[in-house]
Amino acid sequence: MSRTLVVVGHGMVAHRLVERLLDGDTRRQWRVVVLGEEPWPAYDRIHLSRHLEGAGTDALLLTDPAPRAGSRVATWTGTRAVGVDRERRLVRTEPGEPHRYDALVLATGSRPFVPPVPGRDAEGCFTYRTLDDVRAVRAAATPGAAAVVVGGGLLGLEAANGLRALGMRTHVVEAAPRLMPVQLDAPGGSLLADTIRDRGTDVRCGVALERVAAGPDGRVASVALTDGTVLDASMVVFAAGVRPRDELAEDAGLPAGPRGGFLVDEWCRTPDPRVWAVGECAAVAGRCHGLVAPGYRMAESVAAQLLDGTATPFGEPDLSTRLKLLGVQVASFGDAHAHTEGALEYAVRSPAGGHYAKLVTSGDGRVLLGGVLVGDTGPFPRLRSLVGHPLPVSADALLRHG
Template identity: 60%
Template sequence: MTTTRTLVVAGHGMAGHRLVEEVLGQDRHGEWRVVVLAEEPRPAYDRVALSSLVDGAAPEDLALAGPGLLGDRRLDLRLRTTVTGVDRGARTVTCSDGSVVGYGALVLATGSQPFVPPVPGHDLPGCFVYRTVEDVEAIRAAAVPGRAAVVVGGGLLGLEAANALLLLGMRPHVVERAPWPMAQQIDEGGGRVLAEAIGGLGVRLHCPAVLRAVGAGADGRVERVELADGTSLDAGLVVFAAGVRPRDELAAVLGLERGERGGFLVDEWCRTADDRIWAIGECAAVGGRCHGLAAPGFRMAETVARQLLGAPADAFAGADASAKLKVLGIEVAGFGDAHARTRGAIEYIRDDPRSGTYAKLVLASDARTLLGGVLAGSTHAYPVLRTLTGRRLPAAPEELLTGTPGSR
């Protein structure tokens, strides 16, 4: 006879949801009852698609948990509920509603929280972050078509926020500390093409620029943003999208170690120092490093689920930072050693201002092995180039980029 154990999952974001799906989907013998403590007022949803909420989508369109999962009798999903205490000796979790839940395994999937620069005025009425459905709904309610708005952060999330403001009829400015947008994913040439294309859509980029303060009007609400160089930008509202920080407050409660830059410190199996506690997703510092994308969180969830079910599991071997994206309708991609940091690396660049496209291949010192690259304006070559990364090129770089015969 199988003894049912209780799995407590702290958090119901995208990684936490994948874990629940994997456990319940593969638990053929009824080994686990799953209690999910979800801070938000709704079940897990696709956080990557938040901008679609201002383009006709409804919150339920983003939902990840279908009726089959939500109706599973093995699942106890508690919304608006967080963990406030843990007794590792007794293996119990105390919840914000006062209830106490015993666990056979505890998985921390608390995610991350937006980083808001601690500048004067950062908490004025009219300042928002871009993280949840409720955040987007609040921004939509505050938007005034025709007015200027400022997004702080020129990474992927910041550009998504700028796109949302465009869809709401506002005139967005983007303030970014790096010399070009999406500097983590693409190089200067790709950033230039992206910046030009974004500018053509009506988004004003300020790169590099440092936020100094947020100023209020006579009504006490946001009215302007001041930059370190003395520039003042009109702002009917401000959206902070300048990165995230892992939600690891429970580390102190649990007596568990954090990574150097935050996050619950776990090994390659996503295990903490306590053999009954794991961490996955953006809050997990695997080998000391947190990963802020959805795909690594999914892989962590899958490896933990297999461990819980006693099935063979692969260790989490790190995140592939390669990405092909469409930002404000503009195609960009970065893969492998996109910034040519490998010693002896050679860069092959094809820059076409007339077509608004840019491509760079990073080759090893032998000029034959592909290490990575950047594409902007067009990413039609990405699927082939991605599969060739780390291998010898079967054709000349020009041919691979354009699809036309070339010579070495």
């Protein structure tokens, strides 16, 4: 007799979980019910700017919205889970129909963080997280007008890129001293900012949004920054980070991590042996991870546990990143910030050529620990594969000659 897996959330990580489970379920042990809050099935959230630039919804979808004949997956879009009864093993939904489970995976993701500044609710203020957000931004975009993107991380730079493609004059405001502070070091972030400025996007780091001012019609007219600068703007897009969606924790009687998220162990298990959490809502050993790669690892681990009960623990997540942002290639891998005790850093910067490369090694210079690349990420695959291994040549030679 088949068992029922209920997955709450239908983002990229939930999609990977379901795909891995069905691919490995040769004995057809499981039927799957997916409860997605958005009106679409899973889509590529990383490349939302493609939709902003005009790509259709279908170009981002990860799965066919039409169910396949004989499918063991029932996908409920536009369905919000509002409670979990662990004793009866039921998930309650806003439409009112409960779903019984033998196993439950919480993949509720994150919500955008909007700084609590005056005027943040003015007409013309948007978040940048979902397809609905992007559609609203695209409908409001006016070529030649100014837009302010709050946040200089991955999503903020994606938003800025899309707005620039729509013909808007774009400002990026980042409270940290540099762009992409999680992935890049100070020289790499500085070079990225300089290159983006040279290509027509204003970048302001080390300064935060203080307030949004609206005109007589209630629409955004300008923003004030903490350094006293006032920028004219017809639109403000908030892409300043996320917070885990863990609203179901209290109702379900499940513990949360110190900074939010469903508290799980290294196998993504909650204290309830029938309930797991994966992706941005999962606080693995108390820590949430905002990148998709760690979420994929969680999804694959839980799928393996559901199939045969075995899986490797989560361990240290792979936070490697390789992207093209506003036309600039950027990559980081391993211990990019040299947090390892005794680590050494070797760097080469060519401002004229727009290239920066840094390698981090063990104290004896023999083992590669991580690195940063800006402008040319061609060496990324090879360097990433060398992390944790002895270097074939010196770090200096590897930087200069590849």
